[in-house]
Amino acid sequence: MRTLPSPPSTPWKPDLPSSFALWLIGTLLQLNSSLSVSLSSSASTPPPLLYADTERSADALYFGRVGVPDPFIAFAAHGKKYAVVGALEFGRVKRRSAFDRVLALEPYLAKAREVWPQRKPGAAE
Numbered sequence: 001m002r003t004l005p006s007p008p009s010t011p012w013k014p015d016l017p018s019s020f021a022l023w024l025i026g027t028l029l030q031l032n033s034s035l036s037v038s039l040s041s042s043a044s045t046p047p048p049l050l051y052a053d054t055e056r057s058a059d060a061l062y063f064g065r066v067g068v069p070d071p072f073i074a075f076a077a078h079g080k081k082y083a084v085v086g087a088l089e090f091g092r093v094k095r096r097s098a099f100d101r102v103l104a105l106e107p108y109l110a111k112a113r114e115v116w117p118q119r120k121p122g123a124a125e
Contacts, residue, residue: 020121024084024108025049025075047076066097074099084108 053071054061061067063074064083072093073084080100085093087106094102112121 020112023112023115024073027108027111028075028082028084028103048074049076050074064093064097064099066093066099068093072105 048059048063050057050060050063051071051073052060053069054064054067055069060072060074063076063081068085068089070086070089072086072089075082081098082101082103083093083097083099084103084105087104090102090104093099109121112119
């Protein structure tokens with residue numbers, strides 16, 4: 001029988017990517033206050049939330065129906081699909097994808113830099 005490793009002795013600190021992703025999703029949902037987080041017809045299935053590129057994630061490719069070589073944020077809310085992509089991919093994703101709404105990443109990065117001036121957020125943060 002295998003035993004699980006013991007937990008680390010230092011307390012867990014959230015890393016910048018996960019904390020920014022949570023902040024970004026919260027901000028997007030606040031900006032779109034009419035959204036409710038409910039896409040699936042089944043109450044037991046949560047709506048998708050992805051941060052991946054389509055070269056490594058079949059889920060991201062299937063969800064957006066477009067190839068994106070750089071990681072991007074994709075989620076569903078109120079029966080619609082959303083993508084948050086960088087400026088280089090914005091126009092192509094907006095034209096060719098199955099996303100209902102495509103948002104530019106740069107305004108959210110600027111806001112993150114305002115909120116956390118001591119950090120240097122990137123696309124993953």
